[in-house]
Amino acid sequence: MQDNGFRAGPADAKSVRRWRRRLADEHEEAKVYRELAARRSGEEREILLGLAEAEERHAAYWEELLGDEVGPKRRGQFRMRLLVFLARRFGSVFVLALAQRAESRTPYRSDRDAPPAMAADERIHEEVVRALAARGRARVSGTFRAAVFGANDGLVSNLALVLGVIGGNVPTSTVLLIGLAGLLAGALSMGAGEYISVRSQRELLAAAAxxxxxxxxxxxxxxxxxxxxxxxxxxxxxxxxxxxxxxxxxxDPKPLVSPEKPADDHEIVGTGTKAALSSFVFFASGALVPVLPFVFGLTGGLAALIAVVLVGLALMLTGAAVGVLSGAAPLPRALRQLAIGAGAAAVTYLLGLIFGATAG
Known part of the structure; x- marks a missing residue:
């Protein structure tokens, strides 16, 4: 690597340990990109292989810096090894989003032994991975949006429905019946609404083309x-x-093409059938969660508590998934999702208590 006159600090024991960690992490990053490239073709494959070569170039810098102190080959940090595993098994847009986040957290900006050019490289790598992830997000955005909205709506609406009914002091059998009815009605409504929405959007795009x-x-x-x-x-x-x-x-006559319309608008929107099926399945899956305690025979406050805990965990999971896909920190998204869902369920439960007391 060209260092532009940069010189690292002295090779004391602490520095050697840090350099070895850097070397191991660079090798792991290169593996991530090579594993992703193995599942791609064409331009995307070439770009990923180019990133892998860049990481190996960085690894060579640390090897040269270590010299005789390079020692046996080591494994990188756990998060980097996990990325390699995910890239090997899945190679999905989620892995690219995680890689984008990993590139954004590069330690080289504050590492006195890393050349400024290396820190600059990592910033550029982040933008390259961001662009690749954007392609993947565009391919899955339509179906993924329907899945996330469907799951969240199922979780929140059916938990709110179940808690509202419990607040009205109705029998457990009635709670179960209403919960299952809400699951089926909501899933059908979500699926039909998503189909109409996507079909209408595709027709509008076709009309503008x-x-x-x-x-x-x-x-x-x-x-x-x-x-x-x-x-x-x-x-x-x-x-x-x-x-x-x-x-x-x-x-030189050519087809008239809009200067603003992306070529993959229809791909971003998705198809009506896929979006409807995704919305139906995920709404039903989400709506089933708050009903599960009652399905297994639990009653009263214990069933309600377990339903709330299960829904809370599921909401955090979907929020974290959205955070990962967007390349952002998953925990804040998970907590935001939990807060919104808990608020909606609490309001409905209070209304159930009020109306239940009034009816009584």
Missing amino acids: PNPEARAVLPYLDVDANELALVYRARGMSADEAQRRADALLR
């Missing part, structure tokens, strides 16, 4: 007097840029 048949009229346009430039101005270009694009198109 340029008509490919417009290309056929290009040879017949009057070169000196036509409205082709207005097409580009209507789609957001400045007057000068629109005129240049129109003139170039008349010289």
Whole structure:
């Protein structure tokens, strides 16, 4: 690695231990990218292999710095080994999101023995991984959104329903019946609503897309007097840029493409069937959680307490998953999800108590 005149500090025992950790972590990071590359093809594979080579370049720096003190090969930190395991087994967008977060927490900005160029490399690596993760997020966003919303709605709405009914002092059998009815009704409603929503959005996107048949009229346009430039101005270009694009198109006719519309809008939205199925399944799964204690014969306050605990854990899990996928810290998202769900359930329970007392 080019060090631009940078020199590391003296090789005392503490520094040697730190350098060995850095070396092991760099090898683990390189493994992560190679494992991810093994599950990709084309450009994404080349980019990931390029990142792996960069990490090996960093490892070479620490090896050179250690010299005779390099010692036996060591394993990296647990979180890096876990990333390697996940990349080998799954290779999903979640692994890329975790890798993005790992790159953002590079210790090189405060490590006096790491060249400034190495710290700069890691910042660029974060942006590369962010861009790769964005591609993956775009591919799964439609179905994932439906799954997360479905699971959260199922957890919160059915817990609120169950607690509200319990607050009204109804028999356990009635609580179970209402909980299962809420599960089925909510899952069907969510699935149908998601299907209509996605289908409508795809139809709106299709309506906004340029008509490919417009290309056929290009040879017949009057070169000196036509409205082709207005097409580009209507789609957001400045007057000068629109005129240049129109003139170039008349010289070399190509399909009219919106300058603002991404090519994968439909992929980001997803399909109506997948979104509906995902929403149905995850709503039902979430709505089943608060009913489980009653399914297994528990009653009263104990059943309600277990339902609340189970739902709380499930809400934190979905919140953490959203945090991981977005490349952010999972714990704050998990706690936010828990707070929102607990608030909604508490309000419904209080209303059940009020109306139950009134009815009594």
